[in-house]
Amino acid sequence: MPVPVLFEYLLRLGDNCLILSQRLSEWCGHGPVLEEDIALTNVALDLLGHARFWLSYAGEVEDEGRDEDKLAFLRDAGEFRNVLLVEQPNGDYAMTITRQFYFDTWHFHLLKELQASSDLRVSEIAQKAVKEATYHLERSTDWVIRLGDGTDESHARMQRAADDLWQYTGELFETDEVDREMLASGLGVDLEKLQPPWMEHVQKTFAEATLTVPPGKWMQRGGKRGIHTERLGYLLAEMQFLQRAYLGAQW
Amino acid sequence: MVATHPTTNEIWSWLDEIADPEIPVLSITDLGIVREVEWDDIANEFRVVITPTYSGCPALDAIADEIRRCMREHNVERFRLTTQLAPPWTTDWMSDRAKQRLQEYGIAPPAHSLIQIEAAHPVCPQCGSSDTKLVSRFGSTPCKALYTCSSCLEPFDAFKPH
Numbered sequence A: 001m002p003v004p005v006l007f008e009y010l011l012r013l014g015d016n017c018l019i020l021s022q023r024l025s026e027w028c029g030h031g032p033v034l035e036e037d038i039a040l041t042n043v044a045l046d047l048l049g050h051a052r053f054w055l056s057y058a059g060e061v062e063d064e065g066r067d068e069d070k071l072a073f074l075r076d077a078g079e080f081r082n083v084l085l086v087e088q089p090n091g092d093y094a095m096t097i098t099r100q101f102y103f104d105t106w107h108f109h110l111l112k113e114l115q116a117s118s119d120l121r122v123s124e125i126a127q128k129a130v131k132e133a134t135y136h137l138e139r140s141t142d143w144v145i146r147l148g149d150g151t152d153e154s155h156a157r158m159q160r161a162a163d164d165l166w167q168y169t170g171e172l173f174e175t176d177e178v179d180r181e182m183l184a185s186g187l188g189v190d191l192e193k194l195q196p197p198w199m200e201h202v203q204k205t206f207a208e209a210t211l212t213v214p215p216g217k218w219m220q221r222g223g224k225r226g227i228h229t230e231r232l233g234y235l236l237a238e239m240q241f242l243q244r245a246y247l248g249a250q251w
Numbered sequence B: 001m002v003a004t005h006p007t008t009n010e011i012w013s014w015l016d017e018i019a020d021p022e023i024p025v026l027s028i029t030d031l032g033i034v035r036e037v038e039w040d041d042i043a044n045e046f047r048v049v050i051t052p053t054y055s056g057c058p059a060l061d062a063i064a065d066e067i068r069r070c071m072r073e074h075n076v077e078r079f080r081l082t083t084q085l086a087p088p089w090t091t092d093w094m095s096d097r098a099k100q101r102l103q104e105y106g107i108a109p110p111a112h113s114l115i116q117i118e119a120a121h122p123v124c125p126q127c128g129s130s131d132t133k134l135v136s137r138f139g140s141t142p143c144k145a146l147y148t149c150s151s152c153l154e155p156f157d158a159f160k161p162h
């Protein structure tokens, strides 16, 4: 396996978890109720754990002295490989839950497949992470139903969130050279094959939630190649500030 | 010189005295965090293998430090501590004694990992009633969920089947 391709693939896996974890952490102390504040930060913690597994491995593969911390704190926006969905702002609670639901549904199926990776390390990380991702998906599915089939206000907000974020879901299944090479080697998964089960779960959940699956076909893309929305820069400014201002600072 | 070193059983019993930092009523061996203790003849050292409960468990570093301290305290200089992810940690590794201790501590012990959380219905550790309901899928740590008891009306943490 050529190093740059595997490195790139691992960055994508790690950055998705890292950036979403950071977004969820922004809720810490601001959750609508105490239980949700705790739940969001617990999900953030799981995802941060996954990010550490992937980025540590990426650093070892690259073999240029960058560990998980250097990769997380000392790269600029253009070097991040997360999908655009996870960097979208928290918005209201409907936005946060819907972003999580779209992501969790994909993440669960991705990890399920990655368990069979030909790379032992990738397989082991996926086996560990899928247990937590399963739980995340149960939780976000519950909330989509509860808020979608809730009051007029919560329903309207959920439909708006579902519509607004829809344009970022296409990138989850977009397959490029890196994905194709990883798939051919047996290390990666066929992202296009994740789309039908993803759609099935979204349709089933939205039906129960009395929400309409957005019809839009036009999709935003670019995050996987380092072309991000301007929102990522603000997120990184906060996440990276300490390590940028005090290089190598430790607790 | 003939090197003497403790038996693996002795090491297990020392490690069994290290409390989990977040649920101090359980030891790290009760929880199934310590996976292996063995003497490596070739490297001439003990190998201690630990595994995280949840991926983001912030206590794992503290646990590793405690193990190192414990080994040094018992004059074991030659050991290697490694972390392993697979097979992934499950609450099924928790001993019966551990489940009993949790119950007494006020945390409902986990059902079998294949039982989904909706069906798990933990028994209230306060009054023993099984008329309980899920309030939130996450409690004060990732490994717990928050319930309330409909009989005594007390809220309680339950260890999630995982």
Ligand SMILES: [Zn+2]
Pocket: B124, B125, B126, B127, B128, B129, B149, B150, B151, B152, B153, B154
């Ligand atoms: Zn009770």
